[in-house]
Amino acid sequence: MPPVNQPLDAPPLAFLAEKAHRMRRHMLAMARRLGQGYIGQGLGIADALAALYFYELRYDPADPRWAGRDRFVLSTGHYSIALWATFAEAGIIPVDELASYGADDSRLEMSTLDTTPGVEMIGGSLGHGLGQAVGMALGLRLDGSPARVFCELSDGELQEGSTWEAAMSASHFGLDGLVALIDCNGIQADGTIVLKMEPVADKFRAFGWDTVEIDGNAMDQVVAALRGARPRNGKPKAIVLRTIPGKGVKTLETRERAHFVRVDPDEWDKLAAELETAHG
């Protein structure tokens, strides 16, 4: 049986925070080796991924294709650094393999391919995730499966029309086993959000989704929102995550908001030290 299975007892917040911390540590090491990598995004989404993979999702790390698994659809393929760090902590891939992130012929690409174990969707073309998640939720429901579908998407992806096509259909079909986690980190390719998307939560509500808006870097809020998304009440669930790019590393948190965060080669030691200090 899968080790993580939507527990009913009190969430182990310290344990989840420790997982998120370890994932951040992996990410820094990966980005350092490469000299780049979407480290801002990865650090920002770490808490949500830790809550998903170590508290909410049902899956079997030894058998990532287990038919009864909950699906986690990472719509933003460029966030792969966070997914690989999560998979390593979850035991889906060996921790050692993280060293191959972004290397030629590695399974741990800069942008996700679904040939890597645990990856449900090819990312990279933004605006694909939510629609595919809708299809998965329809298919699982048709099979009478209790499995749910969790879909991460970004604030930039809210500018893709396909995201709203999918949002409409999810509520039309009453997909109450579908949970969208919208990473509102305030950045996109050209810098801070270039097209006004607010109010994000109200938009999802207007599209018929049960919606909450939380601090996506506060583990207690993330876990509470995931628990709140469990009821099968005929409506899809949206969790609007307000996250800070670079979260956990002071220098990166306060650096200019950029899609590619700038890190000088001699800065990595300092960043690693900041991460450890912040975690305490």
Add this chain to the structure above:
Amino acid sequence: MAERGRTLAMGEQEAVAGTAIEAPFGRALAALGRTRPEVVGVTADLGKYTDIHPFRDAFPDRYFNVGMAEQNLIAVGAGLAKTGKIAYCTTYGVFATRRAYDFIAIACAHSRAAVKIVAGLPGLTTGYGGTHQAIEDLALAAMIPGLTVIDPCDATEIMQATAAIADVDGPVYMRLQRAQVPVVLDAQRYRFAVGKAALLRDGADVAIVATGIMTPRAIEAAGALAAAGVSAAVLHMPTIKPFDRDAVASLAARTRAVVTAENHVMRGGLASLVAEALFDAGVARRLERIGIPDQFVECGSVPHLQKKYGLTTDAIVAAAKRSLGA
């Protein structure tokens, strides 16, 4: 003055001469659905107009109408496929290829998902003009790695292909003819196979290589040519990708000239594939091409447009004669 034709309303149809079958795709899909519980139907507000209603009526819980949202149509189909379903997604060819191309490429083809895109209004089978006539869809579809592309010629083939593409490992783009669809091939004798050409008539002088609705016209043309003393073979190419290059090259090698006939622009479709196959096989033959010119086509009645742009039996006959220097 002769009465002028007119653009028909969407869903209206010119009278069909000879035997026809109503909604062959939908019938075949409903039949398939009875033995294959994993088959589902998805459409984008064009269920009626893509003949999927027999499947909807038989399996309402396995039918999803996502509304007029073609990117989502393909994305949802891909998601369904990832839960083990075989998703038949229907819309018009123009909207599938032009609007949802990225989703077909990545969510279906790159992901090897069992999404079967069934595409209405191929080429000049509608008078609704350039927005509705899928004149370059075969080229667009065939350009995507791992996408199988089918252009069936009649009701018999549509019914057989509808079932056959379920067994293709990965996505398929198949052109549709809807409502009353002529029966040309004998359902008892003909066997559609993905990736295989069908030599419908042998001949020694000229090879007519045709696909889709041009194949029945090629058969008629071969008959007319025979009466004029020209021996014409008809090679039907229902599968555009993977393309049966050997069948084309070997037939061309034993005839003196080649004519291609397609309901599609002449670049990137059948004519280009035939030229490439001949070149690669080192078979140099004169090649005459029948197809839609490199332009958008106006509105009008279908027979008028087909005649104006040369998608006719007469045009094939003339091309065959030209190809032989007659």
